Amino acid sequence: MKKRIGFMGLGIMGRAMAANLLKAGFPVTVYNRDKQKTLPLADIGALAADSPRQLADNCDVAILMVTGPEAIDELLFGIDGAAEGLAGKLCVNMSSVSPAYSRELAASLEAEGAVLIDAPVSGTKKPAEDGLLVILASGPEQTVRDLDDIFRAMGRKVVYCGPAGQGSMMKMTVNHLLGVMMHAFAEALLFGERGGLSMDAMVETIQSGAMACPMYQAKAPLLASGNYPASFPLKHMAKDLKYVLDTAYETGAHIPAAQAALGMYLLARERGLGDMDFAAVDKAMRDMLKG
Amino acid sequence: MKKRIGFMGLGIMGRAMAANLLKAGFPVTVYNRDKQKTLPLADIGALAADSPRQLADNCDVAILMVTGPEAIDELLFGIDGAAEGLAGKLCVNMSSVSPAYSRELAASLEAEGAVLIDAPVSGTKKPAEDGLLVILASGPEQTVRDLDDIFRAMGRKVVYCGPAGQGSMMKMTVNHLLGVMMHAFAEALLFGERGGLSMDAMVETIQSGAMACPMYQAKAPLLASGNYPASFPLKHMAKDLKYVLDTAYETGAHIPAAQAALGMYLLARERGLGDMDFAAVDKAMRDMLKG
Amino acid sequence: MKKRIGFMGLGIMGRAMAANLLKAGFPVTVYNRDKQKTLPLADIGALAADSPRQLADNCDVAILMVTGPEAIDELLFGIDGAAEGLAGKLCVNMSSVSPAYSRELAASLEAEGAVLIDAPVSGTKKPAEDGLLVILASGPEQTVRDLDDIFRAMGRKVVYCGPAGQGSMMKMTVNHLLGVMMHAFAEALLFGERGGLSMDAMVETIQSGAMACPMYQAKAPLLASGNYPASFPLKHMAKDLKYVLDTAYETGAHIPAAQAALGMYLLARERGLGDMDFAAVDKAMRDMLKG
Amino acid sequence: MKKRIGFMGLGIMGRAMAANLLKAGFPVTVYNRDKQKTLPLADIGALAADSPRQLADNCDVAILMVTGPEAIDELLFGIDGAAEGLAGKLCVNMSSVSPAYSRELAASLEAEGAVLIDAPVSGTKKPAEDGLLVILASGPEQTVRDLDDIFRAMGRKVVYCGPAGQGSMMKMTVNHLLGVMMHAFAEALLFGERGGLSMDAMVETIQSGAMACPMYQAKAPLLASGNYPASFPLKHMAKDLKYVLDTAYETGAHIPAAQAALGMYLLARERGLGDMDFAAVDKAMRDMLKG
Missing domain, CATH: 1.10.1040.10 (N-(1-d-carboxylethyl)-l-norvaline Dehydrogenase; domain 2)
Known part of the structure; x- marks a missing residue:
């Protein structure tokens, strides 16, 4: 059975990536601060969560594709943040952050019982739309391998980079x-x-x-x-x-x-x-x- | 009938380019300060001149592929230099020089009745050997076009860059x-x-x-x-x-x-x-x- | 009556500055992580506190001259930190920090009822020993003026730079x-x-x-x-x-x-x-x- | 008896330096491409030469203070240039040039029987006017020492830098x-x-x-x-x-x-x-x- 995905961040990149997950048949719940941006995805089958926490409760794998550390901290650890709902689940950060921040984030999530996969992408708008990104994945190696079907829906290649933080590196x-x-x-x-x-x-x-x-x-x-x-x-x-x-x-x-x-x-x-x-x-x- | 070529400078690049001219059927006379280096080309059909001047007398188009301005000046204007023998002929400099030097060279050759084609190449050893250089040709446009068969023997593409000096640019x-x-x-x-x-x-x-x-x-x-x-x-x-x-x-x-x-x-x-x-x-x- | 000074950080700079305060007749309590370094100052009249908090309780003006933000945070907000003892008092940071950090520090201290004077120095070891530093003072202007006798004991000039943070700038x-x-x-x-x-x-x-x-x-x-x-x-x-x-x-x-x-x-x-x-x-x- | 000086180049720097030589009692002949600029110096006692050659014939020491190599070459080796008149005399170049050019110039002058002193200055308009330049003198050491009275008229200090070219360095x-x-x-x-x-x-x-x-x-x-x-x-x-x-x-x-x-x-x-x-x-x- 396909893993249930929660997708946070529907900017230029995120909306294209979430759409490709839907096209590949994954059940996707989306969240975006500006709810307006969830509508086009709802049109093609996504559920829209009212809060990051609600999203967390309705997914096996939470994906983040936002502008940086501030947005990530807010979505995960702010009011109604996703983190508490992610115990025993995977959190895949695909946003660009520094390796140092990524390592801190892995530790913070571990304290909540969640595992961070640090997996930013190489490629911009067009490859995102065409599902041709290169995924720079890091975290526990087997866990990264298990996400292959999800990554393949968004990209044409996955490069395994090492422990969490190395994808950002x-x-x-x-x-x-x-x-x-x-x-x-x-x-x-x-x-x-x-x-x-x-x-x-x-x-x-x-x-x-x-x-x-x-x-x-x-x-x-x-x-x-x-x-x-x-x-x-x-x-x-x-x-x-x-x-x-x-x-x-x-x-x-x-x-x-x-x-x-x-x-x-x-x-x-x-x-x-x-x-x-x-x-x-x-x-x-x-x-x-x-x- | 194929133009007779005089080729000066048989370093890494020059010997490969001269060899390709021979393979394409051009009659080629070579000159190199160290005469030893002319032997492999003589083996495949080149004549070896004793001086740049002798080379000039035996060609329609003189090509230079040397390390820079000093070597060019020596070969063209030194003792037994080629320049005096090039009246009414073409001199194609394929060495890397500055545009300023190239423009000076064009003027010096014009004084001898010769036309400079400034045509350095993009590509290193391997493309030179394989005849896959890109020729960055400049000088009077029709004259450059007339050299197409020669350039095609050494390269896979000719980009016309403008008046002499612009190839170097x-x-x-x-x-x-x-x-x-x-x-x-x-x-x-x-x-x-x-x-x-x-x-x-x-x-x-x-x-x-x-x-x-x-x-x-x-x-x-x-x-x-x-x-x-x-x-x-x-x-x-x-x-x-x-x-x-x-x-x-x-x-x-x-x-x-x-x-x-x-x-x-x-x-x-x-x-x-x-x-x-x-x-x-x-x-x-x-x-x-x-x- | 002379203000009682608490001086934290006795490196190359700090020990010279604290010594000059003692020479000028100020009662000085010192604190250093490595207590060994307090001995030469005790010899010339300083009291040695057992903790930053104890230092805070025994001074009117707490001065910091340490390596950077981590050390400052530890001394002020760590275990037995000085901050809680500084309500109604002045905290003069003379360590080099970024303006951004200095502004954050001002806000943190304000929450404790203390006022930050951000006053790093221009000059190295020799001017520090000779009392010839230039003090780059920032914070509420009148408060800075009131510290003139203290600053003059360590330096030969005070330049007022604006609100807290601008000294660091x-x-x-x-x-x-x-x-x-x-x-x-x-x-x-x-x-x-x-x-x-x-x-x-x-x-x-x-x-x-x-x-x-x-x-x-x-x-x-x-x-x-x-x-x-x-x-x-x-x-x-x-x-x-x-x-x-x-x-x-x-x-x-x-x-x-x-x-x-x-x-x-x-x-x-x-x-x-x-x-x-x-x-x-x-x-x-x-x-x-x-x- | 004071050496007769020929001064070529009356820009911002040159006119101030020539004026100081006159004030110090040296007989000075000046030359400038734009003859208008010689008038203020003629007013205070300078002779104005009609050509660099004429200047050379009327001095023991020729000084150059111009914009660079082109101007120097023109004044020394152009039509009616000074060089031929400098046999057995000194030529002091105080213009800024590269060490490489300065060494070439020394050789060219040596061929004419003249000795180059390469002596650019440290200091701009005001020190030039006040006779407070620092002279960076190079060439044969004793010859440089013998020019001390001339240099002292224009500057407050002479630093000997080595053979010709080292002043420019x-x-x-x-x-x-x-x-x-x-x-x-x-x-x-x-x-x-x-x-x-x-x-x-x-x-x-x-x-x-x-x-x-x-x-x-x-x-x-x-x-x-x-x-x-x-x-x-x-x-x-x-x-x-x-x-x-x-x-x-x-x-x-x-x-x-x-x-x-x-x-x-x-x-x-x-x-x-x-x-x-x-x-x-x-x-x-x-x-x-x-x-």
Whole structure:
């Protein structure tokens, strides 16, 4: 019999992931602070809980896909929070958090008798909708394996990363690279543009060579058009890179490229681009040269 | 009838490119300071010239694939240099140089009655051997088109970049991105490693997502093994990024990521890694953390 | 009548400051986790409390000079903590903390009926011993003015910085500059040394010009000798610059120089130099170039 | 008898230095491309030459104080250039150039029978006017000593730096530090301002502590007012830091702070601030945060 799922957080990512669980036949109860957002999911078969606690009581596995630690703490340990209802159950956090927070969360849930699976995702809006995310799963290994059918409904691949916290560590590592690559892409294209090259010729050259990747393919039209609809908001990239720096402060990793990239994302955020796609770092870099 | 080609510079790249021209049926005369290096090409049908001037007299199109401006100046304008023999002919420089140097070279050759085609390549040892380079061609457009058969013998794609100098501009733009991406890859993997992740899991995750690219696929084994046989020597990457900074000083481009990357390649060069592959920036970053 | 002072934290800075309060005639009760450290102060007239709570009961003004938030929380709110004994009294925190933490601390103490004066210092070991610190005082303005006799016993100048938290903001601003200036000093001298200049000639030139300052005068001998006895330990500089980055993340300040400096201090810490003076960043920069 | 001096270059610095030589009683012949600029010096006793060659014929010691290599080459080796008239004489270059250029210049002059003294200065407009420059002199040691009366007329101190080229190396080292310190000052003050501190309180605190220096004293009013009249134009600081990077590329020095600073000065230059004082890097940093 399929496990009953409780899904908290119905933003860009969460609503797509919950929809894919429903399509795969799982019974899903959803909760969102703004109840309006539960309606489209109710239309395709989801139950809507009135509180996180009610959701917890009606599921075997609670999944969280929210903006960060504050929202998680509120949903689990706030008034009518889910935690008390999760004794003997699994709590799968798929939101981006720092490894340090994730380890603390595992301990807090353990005190309630629940087991945390720390399983953030690699991929943004489109892969979420298409069920093509990569799941960066961590926690007790067998427990992670037992969740395979659930993960497969949302993603095309599960990478096992180690004990709880290591999924978040992997997510940070991936976003570390992602943040720098986007920054570098914008920087190199601007460099070439100043040197008189056409955007088309540059993108064609890059995508014909060893650096060709889906990310540049997806972002090049945003840079060419100057429009940056958000798949992954810039302010979230800034937050993730901040986690990277916080972690490097602890582990002693030397990360000048991530520092340079974070500096630029923060500058872009400061210039009012935080809600655009993180590719809008290009716009900040372009505009800041104008006096 | 096939154009007669003169090929100067038989290093890692040059010998592979000259061999492919021979395989495609072009008559090729080669010249190299160290004549020993001409022997393998003579074995497959090349003539060996005794001087650049002799080479110039025996070709319609002279190609240069050497380490930089000093070598080019010596071959073209030194004792028994090629330049005087190139009146009415084409000179195709495929070496990496700065756009500024390339424009000067075009003017110097024009004074001798020769036309410069500035056509560096994207791709390293393996694509050179397989005839799969991307040619970044610049100069008079029709003249570039007329060289298509020659370029196709060495590469799988020709991108027309504009007047002479713009091919070099494109090459710098590509290597700007390449240098930062390699730096970022090493940095992110070291960050993750310090956080307890396995190299295999990280590479699997990265190569499963939007950042997957042939370059990371090719370099990951070097980083995993700690051996860095040179496809593209680190000291050459340092040189190319220095051209990028020199050019940005002129054009006003703001390039903190390239600066951070150059700093790290220079540190690696200083630590004696200049002749290894540029992926050895990883080794410098790893070792510099040890007191 | 002189206010009775309770002084918690007898490290390099604290013991010198407490001694100066005693010399100025204030009745001082001291507390330190390691009671051994209270003995030299007892010798010159201090009382030693058995717990922070006992100290609180025996003073009008409690002063903290410890390593950071964890130590402060423990001393104030831990077992036998001082906070409950401070109702109606003043708590002067002179330790380096972030402005955010300082504001939280003010609120926590207010709940206990105590008023926080946030008053970190500019200056290291020698000025502390000589009573020549600069006090960066913040909190209710009149209350700060009323503490003038106490501050003057430890320092030669009091700068009023605004409401509680702003003293810490000033301290971070000062250490931001200090951290970058030290990094820059080491970097420029190493640059010159590589270019064949003598350390003596460089220091003479710098100290003869517009950049001449007591800090360079004090640190030059450390760099020249390669010995770095700690006036201000490098790991504390790293911590302070981390607060700067955390704060800039919130306020949107763009601080690439501080980022570059922090990167280097962390590298030095990682290489085992954390307990040396922060001038030892020079040693890390020097040694990391050796392969 | 006093040596006859030829002085080429009458910009902000040169006219003040030539005037001080006249005041000290030296016979001075001046040359400037724009002859208008020689008039104020003629008023106080200078002769005006019609060409660099004429100047050379009428002096024992030729001094250059111009914008850089192009101007020097033109004055010495251009039409009616000074070089041919300098056989058996001294040529003192006080302009900022790279050590590499300075060594080349020494060789070129040696071929003409002249000796180069490479002697750039530390100090800007005001010290130049007051005769309080620091002279960074290099070349044959006894020859440098013999110029002491001339140098003392323009400066308060002569630092002997080694063979020709080392004065320029020292100048770069000093400007390396200067460029970073100014960048750091602006960055730290902006950081503090964003955190709610007043400019006055910050400057008072900094100038009361170990970082107090004449440079910050001089620049603080420019930052406070937002007006940046040029003592040392920003574009020249950018040029000097570029020399620093070029030199570090050769020597293997690792200079991330200088790189970060240069990035910011170039951004400021790009925003149209190149002719303002280099303190205007503050304006660029301030304005670039506004979207």
